[in-house]
Ligand SMILES: [Zn+2]
């Protein structure tokens with residue numbers, strides 16, 4: 001790709017409060033290139049997520065099978081927990097190597113103080129969502145496959161938010177080794193935790209402060225101005241818009257937003273699931289084609305679980321896709337400020353297939 005050299009620029013991200021540096025000369029560095037096909041080498045015969053190896057001993061949490069066209073059949077209830085539905089298409093399992101204990105506690109969670117340090121017990125849930133076919137990655141899913149996947153994610157959110165002491169539900173998919181995926185078989189993960197991560201907390205705080213100061217949703221305003229400007233828009237339909245943010249956190253960072261203000265992902269209607277799946281499918285295909293099938297992460301940022309009189313209605317949920325085309329160095333980690341190698345307007349034009 002030929003990237004025009006322009007003067008570097010600091011850009012401010014109003015939704016996180018972060019500054020980034022956009023410096024296109026860095027695009028020419030030797031390790032920055034759009035990579036060719038990459039693969040994790042792992043033979044299907046040993047894959048723990050293939051249907052022949054998923055047994056009831058793994059204590060499935062829920063599964064989805066499709067009996068007939070236009071009807072999902074979820075098995076969610078406690079009674080069916082631990083069972084595998086025949087011909088499952090998607091199944092949720094407790095993570096074999098969980099980051100959290102995979103249990104809830106009825107007691108109120110307290111922060112323990114140890115001098116200057118604070119500790120919170122690692123209660124919460126860590127689930128793996130496995131999609132049936134080993135060789136069908138999420139960027140090869142059909143419209144219908146994605147609608148089913150999104151409905152499944154939504155159901156897991158609705159189940160997990162009812163657990164005691166859960167404050168934040170984090171959904172993410174890692175694809176490819178550079179994005180941290182340890183298995184090739186298509187899967188996503190959910191962590192339901194008693195605390196927020198720092199990035200999310202900052203994002204939430206910025207949205208709150210914007211609302212307090214200017215009386216509106218920062219994301220709605222960003223969407224509005226991006227739609228007006230058009231340069232960073234990748235595509236849109238009636239309900240959703242996909243764009244590259246004005247001040248991204250990585251090269252080619254892409255976000256998908258519901259156009260109407262909606263604070264919780266799990267509140268999307270079945271009609272919105274169809275619209276969302278359609279945009280997600282096109283974006284994953286666009287990234288696969290234009291960036292030569294890179295590793296990527298995608299995750300959902302949504303309102304925390306409401307406890308007591310909490311009100312997070314000012315937040316605006318969205319999905320973030322981070323294609324792994326560049327590598328972070330010491331500055332990014334130490335300064336907490338990203339150096340972006342391509343102007344977001346150029347990145348959007350490249351993904352849209354313009355010269
Ligand atoms: Zn497999």
Ligand SMILES: [Zn+2]
Nearest residue numbers: 217220261316
């Ligand atoms: Zn909004």
